[in-house]
Amino acid sequence: MNDIRRLKEQQREKHPGFAPYLECMTRSLFTGLATFCLGFSxxxxxQKLVxxxxxxxxxxxxxxxxxVATGAAYKVTADRTSSCQAGWMAAEGKFTALSNVEEGGEEDGRQELS
Incomplete structure (x- = not known):
């Protein structure tokens, strides 16, 4: 069995946002599992009623x-895990939506024509 606490301690110095990311991913996966169970039932x-x-x-x-339950669970899990990944990237200071603006570039990569 993996020791999550030891893993969090090992990664604390190198990646300070690792613990919240791990908790967010755990919540995301369990939310997907709950969505599947509730959606299926x-x-x-x-269908039994009708x-x-x-x-x-x-x-x-x-x-x-x-x-139906698989589709709903996939959608919920995919949306939640992508928000966890965005939070992880923001905590690491890389690949945020504002990184291009902070560097002085255009917001969406377009350049103005004169």
């Missing part, structure tokens, strides 16, 4: 519930 039970009107079998309703 709500879709499945919604099962008399739906023309497909149990295996199909499980497949549909799985696909």
């Amino acid at each position: 709500s879709t499945y039970f919604l 099962s008399k009107r739906l023309p497909y079998r149990l295996q199909t309703s499980i497949l549909i519930s799985t696909l």
Whole structure:
């Protein structure tokens, strides 16, 4: 088993934003897992409520519930992990949205024509 506390201590000097990044990623992944569980169960039970009107079998309703839950969980996890990565880059002082402006460049990379 990995010792997360020891890893945080080792990286504290080199990367001061590592501990918040690790916590943010953990929250993101568990949020995605919770989204999958809630999405699957709500879709499945919604299909069970209207099962008399739906023309497909149990295996199909499980497949549909799985696909809906997977899509929702992927979207939530991808959005949250990208915000964690942006926070990590900002904590490291690299690749922020303002780094180009601070260096004196144009905001979006375009140059004005005279």
